[in-house]
Amino acid sequence: TKTDEWLEIYNHHRPHNSLGGMPPSEFLAKQNTGNVYS
Numbered sequence: 001t002k003t004d005e006w007l008e009i010y011n012h013h014r015p016h017n018s019l020g021g022m023p024p025s026e027f028l029a030k031q032n033t034g035n036v037y038s
Helices: 002-013 024-033
Strands: none
Touching: 002 024
């Protein structure tokens, strides 16, 4: 549904200020390598 698509984008791909402007998927990938803020 459109709502599910929007939630996917909002929660996983949209940049978040609380994560330094990164989308959650990118933040998680960098966190797993130890390079979150580099």
